[in-house]
Amino acid sequence: SGVCHSVPVSEIISVREEEEENGSRQRDDGSWKKIREREGKDCRQAFTVLYVERCRQHRWRCAEVTFTCSDEAFLLLLLLLFVSTASRPKHLLVYINPYGGKRQGKRIYEQKVAPLFTQAGISTSVIVTEYANHARDHLKMEAELKKFDGVVCVGGDGMFSEIIHGLIWRTQIDCGVDPNSPEEALSPCSLRIGIIPAGSTDCICFASVGTNDPVTSALHIIVGDSQPLDVCSVHHNNMFLRYSVSLLGYGFYGDVLSDSERKRWMGPARYDFSGLKMFLTHHYYEGTVSYLPAKGIIGTPRDATRCRSGQICLFSFVFHPESSGEWRTIRGKFLAINAASMSCACPRSPKGLSPAAHLADGTTDLILVRKCSRFNFLRHLLRHTSKDDQFDLTFIEVHRVRRFRFMPRHCQSDSDLELDLHENSKRQIFSQICKDHPACGCAPAYSSWNCDGEILTHTGIDVRVHGQLIKLFARGIEELPVFEDLSNPCAI
Numbered sequence: 455s456g457v458c459h460s461v462p463v464s465e466i467i468s469v470r471e472e473e474e475e476n477g478s479r480q481r482d483d484g485s486w487k488k489i490r491e492r493e494g495k496d497c498r499q500a501f502t503v504l505y506v507e508r509c510r511q512h513r514w515r516c517a518e519v520t521f522t523c524s525d526e527a528f529l530l531l532l533l534l535l536f537v538s539t540a541s542r543p544k545h546l547l548v549y550i551n552p553y554g555g556k557r558q559g560k561r562i563y564e565q566k567v568a569p570l571f572t573q574a575g576i577s578t579s580v581i582v583t584e585y586a587n588h589a590r591d592h593l594k595m596e597a598e599l600k601k602f603d604g605v606v607c608v609g610g611d612g613m614f615s616e617i618i619h620g621l622i623w624r625t626q627i628d629c630g631v632d633p634n635s636p637e638e639a640l641s642p643c644s645l646r647i648g649i650i651p652a653g654s655t656d657c658i659c660f661a662s663v664g665t666n667d668p669v670t671s672a673l674h675i676i677v678g679d680s681q682p683l684d685v686c687s688v689h690h691n692n693m694f695l696r697y698s699v700s701l702l703g704y705g706f707y708g709d710v711l712s713d714s715e716r717k718r719w720m721g722p723a724r725y726d727f728s729g730l731k732m733f734l735t736h737h738y739y740e741g742t743v744s745y746l747p748a749k750g751i752i753g754t755p756r757d758a759t760r761c762r763s764g765q766i767c768l769f770s771f772v773f774h775p776e777s778s779g780e781w782r783t784i785r786g787k788f789l790a791i792n793a794a795s796m797s798c799a800c801p802r803s804p805k806g807l808s809p810a811a812h813l814a815d816g817t818t819d820l821i822l823v824r825k826c827s828r829f830n831f832l833r834h835l836l837r838h839t840s841k842d843d844q845f846d847l848t849f850i851e852v853h854r855v856r857r858f859r860f861m862p863r864h865c866q867s868d869s870d871l872e873l874d875l876h877e878n879s880k881r882q883i884f885s886q887i888c889k890d891h892p893a894c895g896c897a898p899a900y901s902s903w904n905c906d907g908e909i910l911t912h913t914g915i916d917v918r919v920h921g922q923l924i925k926l927f928a929r930g931i932e933e934l935p936v937f938e939d940l941s942n943p944c945a946i
């Protein structure tokens with residue numbers, strides 16, 4: 455017909471041979487791997503290519519186009535496909551949380567994802583979880599990981615956390631690394647993880663793919679994308695607590711989570727309710743934060759860059775592995791202490807907590823919100839949704855760090871307390887009394903850490919970033935996916 459159509463080979467999902475019989479086309483439903491050798495040698499070959507089409511807001515869909523070419527050219531294409539798709543997964547281990555989000559995980563997987571995997575010739579082993587931590591423990595102890603090229607998580611951020619806890623732990627055991635030691639360099643996980651969003655919070659999917667859409671995620675898995683991701687290990691007195699990939703928050707975000715956990719019956723509205731309640735309560739907490747600034751990296755938390763597909767964060771990590779440096783210490787009263795290892799952008803907060811944070815530069819952005827008026831705190835919170843810099847306020851500090859520690863005031867050594875007592879002895883005595891009598895209305899001495907949506911059991915913590923510890927079937931957020939790259943040399 456003379457219409458020119460270009461499809462990058464790396465974004466082909468499958469190729470289907472078309473046969474012309476009695477003038478009408480019939481389809482062979484096999485994938486490109488199953489295509490039979492044709493007998494007729496002199497005729498032209500018609501074939502349909504199923505490929506990735508980019509839609510609005512980073513969504514991907516399947517599209518079809520039929521080409522004709524000579525037999526030889528067709529065989530060449532199959533060869534090219536075979537070579538260029540070597541990094542694609544062939545066998546996947548799938549975990550489905552049937553109770554995540556609106557309890558649609560199983561349906562989403564069966565209706566939207568499984569048919570695509572079949573079409574792409576991917577075999578799967580599916581486990582529908584029966585209890586919390588089922589997936590984590592299966593990965594830790596039972597899963598025959600050698601059989602698979604990747605793990606797929608169908609659920610929300612909580613389910614993803616289970617998967618990484620299982621996979622990271624298992625990898626350390628298999629590699630002879632002690633996962634309990636805060637000083638050991640952890641071994642990176644070789645299996646990639648795909649996230650099919652089916653929870654009420656799907657931040658990690660959103661940050662790494664740019665949208666929360668099961669079909670888009672399935673297509674990123676099929677084409678074999680790879681996006682490294684930093685992971686923070688959290689220890690208390692040399693005892694391992696948890697891993698975190700998105701937000702560690704003490705004070706405001708810890709209190710919102712603790713309060714909302716008590717209101718699960720309210721459904722997703724509990725986050726708004728607890729957020730408002732905690733804003734009005736306006737608690738601040740005293741403690742000491744020490745941190746190891748990240749040296750030799752390209753970006754800063756306050757530059758205008760965003761973490762985008764194939765950009766600086768990858769190189770930043772490769773060229774500047776963990777560098778030693780001077781620890782810095784800050785003592786004070788904080789409304790919030792947040793460590794954002796990624797932007798933490800989500801559909802409700804498109805900029806996120808730290809808009810310039812990177813997925814894989816081996817750092818986390820430590821944001822300290824010092825005690826300030828309710829009005830000022832509100833200004834800070836509102837700037838998360840406006841164009842203004844949320845860190846451009848006198849009571850906010852932000853540092854890009856490789857490691858940090860926090861010690862709440864009442865856990866500090868006696869000598870520290872004595873110093874403080876000299877400063878303000880009455881307050882000290884009252885806050886000790888009020889700790890045991892919350893009904894008196896004074897602020898509690900401790901908050902809790904919100905670690906990717908889970909409450910930590912300890913407040914004094916040691917956090918270390920492990921650069922690029924895991925890999926996702928994703929490519930980061932693409933800058934402007936609208937225009938096709940016609941100059942791509944690997945296009946048919």
Ligand SMILES: Nc1ncnc2c1ncn2[C@@H]1O[C@H](COP(=O)(O)OP(=O)(O)OP(=O)(O)O)[C@@H](O)[C@H]1O
Nearest residue numbers: 554555583584585586609610611612613653654655
């Ligand atoms: N079969 C199961 N039964 C009960 N809980 C499960 C099961 N499988 C997984 N879980 C747990 O359910 C929790 C929530 O799962 P998930 O993140 O998929 O959904 P969500 O709706 O986004 O969660 P949240 O309530 O945290 O917003 C996870 O912490 C996970 O450990």
